[in-house]
Amino acid sequence: MDPSRTGMPTSRRKTAPGRTHLAASAAATPSAAVRGSPWRASRERVRDRQIKREAVIRAAAHAFNHKGYHNTSLDDIAAALEVSKPTVYYYVSNKEQLLFECFVAGIEPIRAAFRNARSQRAPARERLKTVLGHYGQAVASEFGWCMVRAEDQDLSPAMSAHIKSLKSEIDQGIRRLLREGAQDGSIHPCDPKMTAFALAGALNWIAHWYRENQSMTGAEIAAAFISVFENGLKPRAAAPAGRRAAQRTTHRLER
Amino acid sequence: MDPSRTGMPTSRRKTAPGRTHLAASAAATPSAAVRGSPWRASRERVRDRQIKREAVIRAAAHAFNHKGYHNTSLDDIAAALEVSKPTVYYYVSNKEQLLFECFVAGIEPIRAAFRNARSQRAPARERLKTVLGHYGQAVASEFGWCMVRAEDQDLSPAMSAHIKSLKSEIDQGIRRLLREGAQDGSIHPCDPKMTAFALAGALNWIAHWYRENQSMTGAEIAAAFISVFENGLKPRAAAPAGRRAAQRTTHRLER
DNA sequence: TATGGATCATACTCATTAGTAGCTATCCTA
DNA sequence: TAGGATAGCTACTAATGAGTATGATCCATA
Known part of the structure; x- marks a missing residue:
């Protein structure tokens, strides 16, 4: 097989930032504040590495979501962020890790x-x-x-x-x-x-x-x-009459 | 995008054998008779194109099944059949069609x-x-x-x-x-x-x-x-007592 | 026995893409 | 203000893999 796939990615960078639980923050912040590329607009927070890293991961998720993992190149992701490919590699060690x-x-x-x-x-x-x-x-x-x-x-x-x-x-x-x-x-x-x-x-x-x-x-x-x-599919005998009736008429309308 | 993906595959071969409903025959014949490569063993039926074509498709299914579509090359499929890649292309116009x-x-x-x-x-x-x-x-x-x-x-x-x-x-x-x-x-x-x-x-x-x-x-x-x-998940009141009891004790054993 | 079609192999082309080498610019700190 | 760390870019390498050009072989038929 492929020798590059025989183990964990060798984290070449000495600075290996702890994994961030994106999910938690995604649940907390509405998507609006998160969308888009932080490079472009915000010169003032250029040094917030964590936010950028999350943006990379989110951009990857978006691309994978739309084109599939294999049909998404890291150039695509970089382009979506208006950044070059090595920049992406600056935040993440390889494509597999993105996934x-x-x-x-x-x-x-x-x-x-x-x-x-x-x-x-x-x-x-x-x-x-x-x-x-x-x-x-x-x-x-x-x-x-x-x-x-x-x-x-x-x-x-x-x-x-x-x-x-x-x-x-x-x-x-x-x-x-x-x-x-x-x-x-x-x-x-x-x-x-x-x-x-x-x-x-x-x-x-x-x-x-x-x-x-x-x-x-x-x-x-x-x-x-x-x-x-x-x-379940099998009809239920003892359902409360009121609710049953309402449900039945409601769903009669669906196609 | 990719220009090669903008339409149906151009069936370059003049002989485009009608699509075969593999499924039906697969249901009829047990898998044993179907496995393996018809090239190797059976010199005597060398000219049975249909069978070979089905073998190609089945080999592709097997490979996709195990390694995924993108991780399967047509060389892999050819190798599984002990045949060269152009032979595969002789029976099928491209990878997409195989899928x-x-x-x-x-x-x-x-x-x-x-x-x-x-x-x-x-x-x-x-x-x-x-x-x-x-x-x-x-x-x-x-x-x-x-x-x-x-x-x-x-x-x-x-x-x-x-x-x-x-x-x-x-x-x-x-x-x-x-x-x-x-x-x-x-x-x-x-x-x-x-x-x-x-x-x-x-x-x-x-x-x-x-x-x-x-x-x-x-x-x-x-x-x-x-x-x-x-x-359904909700308990059912009016289940026949015997069957209910049997089911309950049975599943008590599962982990 | 010559011919044409069917079948298959060798050996390519060409495009894509993961990942990298090496350079530059900016910024923080001492 | 020098020097190191941080962040980023251009321009590559190297591998992979889809698809093909070309020609060899086999076989049926005239």
């Missing part, structure tokens, strides 16, 4: 949601709903595509292993909630493994169509999906 | 399942179950990866449009069954669009993990998923 950072930025809010859920006392189904809501929003975010599509085959073994372990953490978290729900009676007994696959798969797939159809927000999509998961 | 053929081979059995379903008289939920079963098996097949991952971004506009229309046909078919189910009372009232997205997404995602975890057959996975979809 990795995007992945981490995408998955971090989901991990946060799990940490949150663990401290709650609600029934498991409620906690699962909350987590899946955040999951759906993460997939619909600007990093969702990278998170979902970061492939084994494009990554060095070390990165691949790292990503796999993060994914597995999420998977196990969902399974755990499903088991807890079966115990506390809030979730219909099910095979936790296959159910977790189904739930995560459905949500992951959002990344594939969301770009082309942004008529709903991430939160709305997540809510709609959760409603599907909760009710 | 397209794999896509069609993957999606064809699903279309067939829909055609079948249309002629049945069962309740919509039953027909949907059957279709989804075939869907799941198709995604778990050797062409599943190509079917699911054939991306817009890697295809010429014409191919992209063609694939999109095939995908849309499937999507509309699912929505239609959901609407029919809401009408005949066999399916819980739902938003057909979002529900179809959720169902298809969950099943599509199988392609991402099935390669690494082939402990179940495609049919078994599909059955497990369908059970999840049908029941």
